Amino acid sequence: MKQAIVFDLDDTLYCEKEYVISGFQEVDRWIRIHLNRQGFFEQAERLLYQGHKGNIFDKVLQTLRIEHDYSIIREMLTIYREHLPRIKLYEDALWALQYVSSKARTGLITDGFWAAQRQKVIALGILPFFNHIVYSDELGRACWKPCPLPYIKMTESLGILPSACVYIGDNPQKDFITAKCLGWTTVQVKREDGLYKDIIVDSDYWADYNVSSLFELRHLGFV
Known part of the structure; x- marks a missing residue:
């Protein structure tokens, strides 16, 4: 767990x-x-x-x-x-946020210009699901992933050890390598239309687990 x-x-x-x-x-x-x-x-x-x-x-x-x-x-x-975007959660993402937030502490680490990322979070209505959010742009452009600082800030804010954390993302070029080095468990979601599902990277960049849907989280035993 x-x-x-x-x-x-x-x-x-x-x-x-x-x-x-x-x-x-x-x-x-x-x-x-x-x-x-x-x-x-x-x-x-x-x-x-x-x-x-x-x-x-x-x-x-x-x-x-x-x-x-x-x-x-x-x-x-x-x-x-x-602008306040017209976007919606994936069906499995809504389920995952509801499921996970009822069983564990939750966080969000996101790259991109702060104003844009903040508007996305507001539009999706997901603020209540998270105990802490790290907008890496607030730390400086050099602190976007794979910089370790967003991950360190997250564990400090949640008050837990890196070994107790799971990071779920889609981009193996930047999402997993640092988290793994810090002792996190990592999961790549490879959606059918995902931009990075077939990208080839060195094995150091691979996630520990791969799923095609966040519904599969219930079978991985993290929560």
């Missing part, structure tokens, strides 16, 4: 593409009102599903022939990151 179960957020508890789509819709509204131009959402969504990342805003503005400078991009990013 473990004393604490700690979750990742993006693509572990909800589908991050839903968040991206929601953000594009908010930016589209702003462009329609302030730049008097239509079509941003359709173009951004197309690039997203083609696998583009990083500079979608620039690409769409160029496609729509909208003259812009960094101040326009900055405003779009602010709208995107600070």
Whole structure:
């Protein structure tokens, strides 16, 4: 039996593409009102599903022939990151939060810009499920996972030893290696549409357990 179960957020508890789509819709509204131009959402969504990342805003503005400078991009990013998203928990995530929070201490460690991550937590209505939340961005950009500080802050706040903690995430590139080094037990959720379910990493980065659904937690014997 473990004393604490700690979750990742993006693509572990909800589908991050839903968040991206929601953000594009908010930016589209702003462009329609302030730049008097239509079509941003359709173009951004197309690039997203083609696998583009990083500079979608620039690409769409160029496609729509909208003259812009960094101040326009900055405003779009602010709208995107600070909007209250239209997202929902995975069905198994809601079950897992209800099940685990009734049996153990619970936590959330999440990377990403603080304002955006906070809005996601509010939109999902999950604050009551957690004894403590670590937004790694509050510690500084250099403290995003796999930096050990978020994990250390979590165990200190929960008042328990690392060996009593389980970390559940989806991204083997950053979620598990540090937790394992600190003595945590780790679980990767490999969803059918997960971005990282088939990624190849060195064995040091592997989770201790793999599941395809959080419903499987009941069979692992942690709580």
